[in-house]
Amino acid sequence: MKAELEQLIALQNADTSIRKLKSEIEAIPKRRAEIEKEFDQRAFEIRELERVRDEARQERARLETEVSEQRTRAERADRNLMSSKKQDEYTAAIREADAARKHISQLETQILEKMEAFEQAESKLKEREPEMTRLRAEMTERIREFEDQARVQQEHLEANQRERERLLATLPKNMSTLYKRISARIRDGIAVAEARNGSCTACFMALRPQVMAEVRRGDDVITCDNCNRILYYVPKEAREKAPAKAAPNAVAH
Numbered sequence: 001m002k003a004e005l006e007q008l009i010a011l012q013n014a015d016t017s018i019r020k021l022k023s024e025i026e027a028i029p030k031r032r033a034e035i036e037k038e039f040d041q042r043a044f045e046i047r048e049l050e051r052v053r054d055e056a057r058q059e060r061a062r063l064e065t066e067v068s069e070q071r072t073r074a075e076r077a078d079r080n081l082m083s084s085k086k087q088d089e090y091t092a093a094i095r096e097a098d099a100a101r102k103h104i105s106q107l108e109t110q111i112l113e114k115m116e117a118f119e120q121a122e123s124k125l126k127e128r129e130p131e132m133t134r135l136r137a138e139m140t141e142r143i144r145e146f147e148d149q150a151r152v153q154q155e156h157l158e159a160n161q162r163e164r165e166r167l168l169a170t171l172p173k174n175m176s177t178l179y180k181r182i183s184a185r186i187r188d189g190i191a192v193a194e195a196r197n198g199s200c201t202a203c204f205m206a207l208r209p210q211v212m213a214e215v216r217r218g219d220d221v222i223t224c225d226n227c228n229r230i231l232y233y234v235p236k237e238a239r240e241k242a243p244a245k246a247a248p249n250a251v252a253h
C-alpha cells in the first residue's frame with residue numbers, strides 16, 4: 001500500500017506539473033507579443049523617423065509623376081501653339097503652356113523640399129544606427145531565450161505526460177480509477193492531499209483522530225470525509241529531509 005500511495009503522489013505531481021505547463025504554454029503567444037510590443041515602444045522614435053523618410057520618398061515619387069504629366073500638358077500646348085490658326089487658339093495655347101510650366105516649377109520646389117526631408121530623416125537614422133542595431137540584437141536574443149524556454153516547457157510537458165501514463169499503467173486498476181474519478185470531479189484537479197497536523201491540507205477540514213491514525217499507518221487508501229481526496233501522511237523526519245518531494249502542490253521544474 002505504501003508504494004501505491006507513493007505512486008499516487010507521483011501521479012499527482014505529474015498532473016500538477018501538466019496543468020501548470022499547459023497554462024504556461026497556452027500563454028506563449030501572448031508573452032511573445034508582449035516582448036515585441038516592449039521593443040516596439042523603445043523603437044518608437046526610430047520608427048517615426050522611418051515613417052517620415054518613407055513618406056518623403058513616396059511624396060517625391062508622386063510629385064515626379066505629376067511633373068511628367070504637366071510636361072506632357074506643356075508639350076501638347078506647344079504643339080497647339082505651332083498649329084494654331086486663329087488668335088483665340090493661339091492665346092489659349094500660350095495660357096495653357098504657361099500654366100503647365102508654372103505648375104511644374106511649383107512641383108519642383110515641392111520635390112526639393114521632399115528631398116531635403118528625406119535626407120534629414122536618413123541622416124538622423126544613420127546617427128541612430130548603432131542604437132537600432134543594438135535594439136534589434138537585444139530583441140533577437142530575448143526572443144531566442146523565450147523560444148528556448150518554451151521548448152523546455154514543451155519537453156517537460158511531454159515527460160510528465162509519459163510519466164503519468166506509466167504510473168496509471170502500473171497502479172492497480174481500482175486505484176487508477178479512483179484517482180481519475182476524484183481528479184476529474186475536483187476543480188483544481190488535485191486528487192491527493194497531505195494530512196498534516198490533524199487536518200486535510202487541501203480543504204483544511206479537521207480529520208477525525210481515527211482517520212488520521214489510519215492515514216498515518218498507510219495500509220489502506222483513505223479519503224477525506226469532506227473533500228474526498230486521497231490522503232497521505234509524510235512523517236516529520238521525511239519532510240525535513242526532502243520537503244519538496246512530499247508536497248504535490250510544490251512542484252519544481
Ligand SMILES: [Zn+2]
Pocket residue numbers: 193200201202203204205224225226227228229
Ligand atoms: Zn479534504
